[in-house]
Amino acid sequence: MFNHAGDVLYVGKARNLKKRVSNYARGQGHSNRIARMIRETTTMEFVVTRTETEALLLEANLIKRLRPRFNVLLRDDKSFPYILISGDTRAPGIFKHRGARSKKGEYYGPFANAGAVTRTINTLERAFLLRSCADSMFESRSRPCLLHQIKRCSGPCTHEISDENYGKLVGEATAFLSGKSKAVQDHMREAMSAAAEELEFERAATYRDRLSALSHIQSHQGINPHTVDEADVFAIHQEGGLACIQVFFFRTGQNWGNHAYFPKADPSLSAAEVLGAFITQFYDNKPCPKLILLSELVDDLELLSEALSASAGHRVLINIPQRGEKKDLVDHAMTNARETLGRRLAETSSQARLLKAMAETFELPRVPRRIEVYDNSHIMGTNAVGGMIVAGPEGFVKNQYRKFNIRSTEITPGDDFGMMREVIERRFARLLKDHAAPEAQSTALPASDATAEESADDSFPAWPDVILIDGGQGQVGVVRAMLTELGLNDHVISIGIAKGVDRDAGRERFFVSGKPAFTLPPRDPVLYFIQRMRDEAHRFAIGTHRAKRKKEMIKSPLDEIAGIGPSRKKALLHEFGTAKEVSRAGLADLIKVEGISEALAKTIYDHFRDQ
Missing domain, CATH: 1.10.150.20 (5' to 3' exonuclease, C-terminal subdomain)
Incomplete structure (x- = not known):
């Protein structure tokens, strides 16, 4: 379904398209969401597939690519990290891997976050002494590295260990990650006892340390089910117009973490409808396990199972457990979903109050829905970068962050004004190219609620209502001059934040167009709110600068x-x-x-x- 501007409003599938469209055309008995969608639709496009399974997979693909406003949308779609034991060298290494699984080797995962993978790899290095260096470094070593000295690598690069014995270590690591942890630990205990009986106490101590490392991994696995070897567990909780879906990953009988999602969905949709739409999008670019446990009975369960089986290349069973250990796993995921959504609602409520207070403090025409904060970072003009962070009603929106490598050769090294001018020019010139300019904002209007149309459309806006500049009158003047040059000075409100006397936090001065500079009371919540956004922009800009500087230092x-x-x-x-x-x-x-x-x-x- 398309609106008059050609934007996709909705993607849906049906076994009988004629009946589905006729149902929309009746014009009665629809929810407010469907009625609004029908009212905005001007044209429709149809795609006929050979099977209903193909239609389900195509629907998920199109929703993720086109992101229609009236569909359930998976907001956070980053890939999960895996552990890779490489298989294309004489001495396989252990690495953290994210993205397409194109490298040769064995993959273990997914893990809920990169930190869990890093901690696990560090522990596995101590337990199995596998190398973690890059292949180029491995091939060019002439003597063992520091990891060998601190007993976290067996040194296969310089043949400190034979290829045969190293292969045994790789086999033990593979067996452990494949769920045969008890057998591996029993073998190490026997080897430790044998070494002690032969009075080879140094070798026995090595096995002791490796056993200790394995115990550390298992103590951090949380709940490890006895009857579930490989499964993903989904539980959904709805409250306050929002939905939270908790996903737990179980592989090789071990809990490898969980992740919370907050899909964009109309509040009128049931939990089963949201969960069913979410799952098809979730597995669009992720490997699917053999078992999926759900908290709700979704529509077309058999069709969903058939589609995921066709996509994964193996049979996928979807179950809604009613008793036993599987039911306990779903209940545990539901508890986490309920608590996570409660925290999210509290944070969102607090954020809404702060945004409203900010609108009142700075006499903005409306409560801002998108705030952009800009900062620059460099060392004496070298490796100069600009950073932009974005905040909205739900906090920081990290997938909207942007970095700008300062390109101009006309800027004097260390010229903060020139760098800010380039960043603002590139940002808003690109914005004008991609999106039409919004209506001008008049500060004569009261800080009232958004219009009915804005409240109806909860999609995140592309244009900022307010931009915050980490700088004083000079930086703000440069920004306003550039916005005027682009014809946007009346469309975007710019506010400068200058560090206070002696650069003390809490004594910042604010610069707003048409008003004298002013400060806020030291304990004002709005001041803390703005400080937090400025500090996040500062962190992001410095991190980007350090990454660029590091890359420059190791450039070949x-x-x-x-x-x-x-x-x-x-x-x-x-x-x-x-x-x-x-x-x-x-x-x-x-x-x-x-x-x-x-x-x-x-x-x-x-x-x-x-x-």
Whole structure:
């Protein structure tokens, strides 16, 4: 369904399209949401599939890609991290992996967050002494690294351990991650006892430390079910017009964490409708387990199972348990969903009060729905970056954050005004290109509620109501001049935040157009609110700057050569060890490297000779 502007309003499937559309055309008996959707629809487009399973998968695909306003939308769609034990080298390594599973090796997961993977890998290093270094470093080592010295790696790079014995360590790690933890621990206990009886106490101590590390992993697994080997558990709770879905991941009989989702859905939809729409989108780009446990009976359960089975390549069973351990797992997920949503409602209520108080304090025309905060970071003008963070009714909106690498060569190093001018120009020129400018805001209006149309449309706006600048009168003047040049000074309200006397927090001065600078009382909640947003912008800008600076410090001279991508760079380093050795190599030696043609070898040779 499309509106007059060509925007997709809704994507739906039906076994009989004619009946579905006829039901919409009746014009009566619809909820407010459906009635509003029908009223805004001007055209419709139909896609016929061969089977209903194909229709279900296509619906999920289109919803995720087009994000229609009247569908249930999965807001947080980032991929989950996995543990990868690589399989394309003589000594497999253990790594954290996120994204497409294109590398050779065994994958274990998903884990709920990257921190859980990092902690698990650190512990597995101590337990199984597997390497975690990059393949290029592994191939070029001439002596063991520090991890070997602190007994977190067995040193396969320099053959401190034979390939056969290292393979046994890899086998033990694979068995442990595959759920055979008890057998692995029993084997280590036997080996420790045997070493002690042979008076080889140092070897016995090594097994003791490895056993201790494994016990540490299992103590952090939470509830480990006895009757569920591989499953995802979904539980949904609705309250206050919001819905929270908790997803628990169980693999190899172990709890590998949980994640909370807050899908965008109309409050009139039932929990079963929201959960059913959520699951098809959730598994669109994620591997599906053999068992899925739900808290609600969703529509077309058999069709959903058939579609997920076709997508996963194996049979997927969907169950709504009524008793036993599986029911306990669902109840546990439901408890977490209920408590998480309660915290979210409390935070949202607090955020709404703060936004309203901010509108009253700064005499804004309406309560802001999108606030953008800008800050710059550099060291004496080097690696200069600008950062933009976004806040709204539900707190910080991190998928809207943006970073700006300062490109202009005309800016004097360290010129904060020039950097802010470039950031604002690039941000709003792009915004004008992608979205029509909003109506002008008049500060003569009272800080009233949003219009009925805005309240009806709860999608997050692209244009900011307010922008906060971390700076004083100079930075604010530059921003307003740039907005005026773009014709947007009446559309976006800009506020400057200058650090107070002696740069003390709580004594900030605020600069608003048409008003003298002023301060807020030290314990004003609005002041704390603005300080929190400014500090987040500062954190984001500094983090971006540090990442850029680190990348600059470790940049390879090979990156400067045209035609040298990651694969050829890896081949060169694999052959010569370091970039310095590549620079010393002769033309004949460069030609011998796989993937390096005679012309490219000449380019590499000339590059280093010219320097």
